[in-house]
Amino acid sequence: MADSALSIRTIDESDLPGFQRVMAWAFLGDHLGEDSKWLKVIERDRAHAVFDGDELIGTAALLTREITVPGGRQAPAGAVTVVSVKPGHRRRGVASLLMKTQLHGMHENGEALAMLWASEGSIYRRYGYGEYSTSIAMLRMPTRMAFHPGVHVSDARIRQVSREEALPVMREFHEQVRTTRVGWLSRVEHTWDVHLGDREADRDGLTSYRYCLHPEGYVVFRVKANGDSGGPANELHVRELVCTTEQAYADLYRFLLDMDLAGEISFFTAWDDPITHMVDNPRKVRREASDALWMRLVDVDRALPLRAYSSDVDSVLEVEDSFCPWNSGRWRFTVKGGEATVTRTEEPADVSLDVAALGSAFLGGVRLSVLKRAHRVVEHTPGHVDALTIAFLGVTEPHCPEVF
Ligand SMILES: CC(=O)SCCNC(=O)CCNC(=O)[C@H](O)C(C)(C)COP(=O)(O)OP(=O)(O)OC[C@H]1O[C@@H](n2cnc3c(N)ncnc32)[C@H](O)[C@@H]1OP(=O)(O)O
Numbered sequence: 001m002a003d004s005a006l007s008i009r010t011i012d013e014s015d016l017p018g019f020q021r022v023m024a025w026a027f028l029g030d031h032l033g034e035d036s037k038w039l040k041v042i043e044r045d046r047a048h049a050v051f052d053g054d055e056l057i058g059t060a061a062l063l064t065r066e067i068t069v070p071g072g073r074q075a076p077a078g079a080v081t082v083v084s085v086k087p088g089h090r091r092r093g094v095a096s097l098l099m100k101t102q103l104h105g106m107h108e109n110g111e112a113l114a115m116l117w118a119s120e121g122s123i124y125r126r127y128g129y130g131e132y133s134t135s136i137a138m139l140r141m142p143t144r145m146a147f148h149p150g151v152h153v154s155d156a157r158i159r160q161v162s163r164e165e166a167l168p169v170m171r172e173f174h175e176q177v178r179t180t181r182v183g184w185l186s187r188v189e190h191t192w193d194v195h196l197g198d199r200e201a202d203r204d205g206l207t208s209y210r211y212c213l214h215p216e217g218y219v220v221f222r223v224k225a226n227g228d229s230g231g232p233a234n235e236l237h238v239r240e241l242v243c244t245t246e247q248a249y250a251d252l253y254r255f256l257l258d259m260d261l262a263g264e265i266s267f268f269t270a271w272d273d274p275i276t277h278m279v280d281n282p283r284k285v286r287r288e289a290s291d292a293l294w295m296r297l298v299d300v301d302r303a304l305p306l307r308a309y310s311s312d313v314d315s316v317l318e319v320e321d322s323f324c325p326w327n328s329g330r331w332r333f334t335v336k337g338g339e340a341t342v343t344r345t346e347e348p349a350d351v352s353l354d355v356a357a358l359g360s361a362f363l364g365g366v367r368l369s370v371l372k373r374a375h376r377v378v379e380h381t382p383g384h385v386d387a388l389t390i391a392f393l394g395v396t397e398p399h400c401p402e403v404f
Pocket residue numbers: 026027080081082083084085086089090091092093094095096097116117118119120122123126
């Protein structure tokens with residue numbers, strides 16, 4: 001319950017210095033003044049500030065994005081970011097007030113999906129966000145590994161070019177690819193400055209970005225300099241590898257693996273990045289998984305039909321959602337020919353679950369059968385959880401390559 005001394009409203013230009021200061025203090029960073037990259041992406045009429053009297057003490061913003069969902073469709077989704085509360089004002093309900101204002105506002109505007117990257121794993125389930133909607137893998141591998149004999153490398157030329165030359169080409173490739181990959185997001189002009197920002201402060205001791213173009217894709221990486229310890233030990237930190245063809249993916253990975261003076265490659269990438277199966281020794285590709293995007297179904301009946309499903313199913317779902325109570329209750333979820341309909345029903349439930357569990361499963365990232373074993377999904381009619389699990393699965397692991 002929010003403290004009654006608190007008020008909340010959308011921001012205007014005059015609020016920006018205070019907004020930025022609270023963000024910087026909350027995230028334990030430095031206040032970067034007008035130069036802050038975040039200022040460019042924040043949509044003023046979708047950013048909220050909480051005030052204690054006249055003092056700005058809390059922030060949160062919604063970015064208007066599209067996400068690719070199973071079936072290769074684009075769904076509008078609000079990207080929640082910069083949730084921050086000034087130290088000294090915490091645990092009085094400020095973040096809860098921000099979350100409620102966002103989600104209830106989205107419901108009133110007819111927006112069906114919200115999503116975020118969580119700074120800590122224990123915060124967002126209470127607001128109905130599901131963990132591991134997409135997961136991310138930190139891959140580490142030594143350079144110079146051979147490919148499996150079945151992997152062909154073409155003679156396409158790969159050119160290292162300047163940022164200015166690369167950016168327009170990268171934009172086009174990205175726009176083409178993101179609509180085919182579940183979990184990838186649309187970008188606006190300023191996303192490139194934030195996601196691929198390359199100021200000294202963004203580099204964390206590494207080099208500036210290197211941009212390499214292939215006729216059908218690109219790779220962007222930084223280098224961490226390490227001394228020679230009996231062989232090259234510099235590290236290539238890949239930021240983005242985007243290809244319109246599988247051939248370009250093999251060519252660009254080969255290009256990185258053969259880079260002179262480099263000893264290791266690291267890359268935050270999809271859990272099912274095919275590189276593991278492309279090299280001759282798969283165990284040399286080390287993978288560490290982490291949660292990435294958390295999805296929230298703002299309106300269950302409008303969100304579920306946004307994606308395509310893998311098999312037919314007909315189940316009554318009893319949904320629990322105390323934060324957005326319009327979702328609570330029983331829904332008949334029917335899939336025919338890949339298309340879902342969701343209608344209110346008084347029929348007895350086949351399966352009970354909370355709205356966060358549906359968020360985890362929405363992109364096909366977490367199996368409902370696993371959530372059943374985790375006591376988060378309860379089956380009342382035998383067979384329904386298995387049928388729903390298969391229906392929700394997609395052809396690849398969902399993956400969101402950018403933090404917003
Ligand atoms: C999408 C993003 O932007 S992720 C970034 C989130 N922001 C940060 O991590 C920055 C640093 N942290 C902060 O600014 C604040 O601590 C916030 C935003 C995480 C929480 O703000 P608060 O105003 O303290 O949260 P609020 O008082 O509404 O707490 C609501 C509930 O969440 C719990 N909670 C809040 N923060 C945390 C936390 N870090 N870990 C565990 N539980 C938490 C509270 O205990 C409370 O639980 P209850 O409902 O059972 O009583």
